[in-house]
Amino acid sequence: RPENPEEPGGQSFRATSRQTPHQPHPAPLGAGTSVPTPTTLRTRMVETNLLGSMYAVHTALPHLLKSKGTVLQVSSTSGRIASAGGAVYAATKFGVNAFSEALRQEVTAQGVRVVIVEPGFVSTELADHISDxxxxxxxxxxxxxxxxxxxxxxxxxxxxxxxxPEHVAVNEILIRPTDQTR
Structure with missing residues (x-):
C-alpha cells in the first residue's frame, strides 16, 4: 500500500475503482456478520463498497462539476434496512447513502445531480460466488x-x-422485487 491509499493512484483506489458499479449484493448473507467474519473480509468489504465509491467520486468530481454531470451510486436495500448476518455489508451501504446525500447537498447548487439506486434482490451469478x-x-x-x-x-x-430534464433530480430509486419483504 502507498503511504496515502486515499489518494487516486493509491493501491486501495486502484483495486476498488475497477469494481463494476452494477453488482448489488456481492455477498448478501454471512459476509457481513459483525462477529465471526474475518477482519480481512470486513476490511475488503469496506474498501470495496464504501471507500471505492468515495474514491471514484473524488476522481470524477472535477469533470462532473465542469460538465454539470450526474453522480450515480449503486447502494442496496441493505442501506436502509440492516439484517442479522449482514452487519458490515449494511454498514457500507448505509455509508454510501450518507456520503451520497451529503455530496448531493454540497454539489447541487453547482448543477451536479446525485442519484442513489438501491436495488433489492437481483438475479445474478454473484450468490454462486459466496464462499461460505x-x-x-x-x-x-x-x-x-x-x-x-x-x-x-x-x-x-x-x-x-x-x-x-435538467431541472429534475431523481435522488433515490428504491427498487425491489414485488415478492421481497424486506
Missing part, C-alpha cells in the same frame, strides 16, 4: 423463493434517472 456454503445456500434459497429483479430492471431505473 451455508450463506451461499441461503442466498440461493432466497432467490428461488421470489421473482427476482433482472439486471435490465436496474438498467431501466438508471436510464429513467439519467434522462430526466
Amino acid at each position: 456454503p451455508a450463506s451461499r445456500a441461503a442466498a440461493q434459497q432466497m432467490a428461488a423463493s421470489m421473482r427476482t429483479l433482472q439486471p435490465e430492471d436496474i438498467a431501466n431505473a438508471v436510464v429513467y434517472a439519467l434522462t430526466q
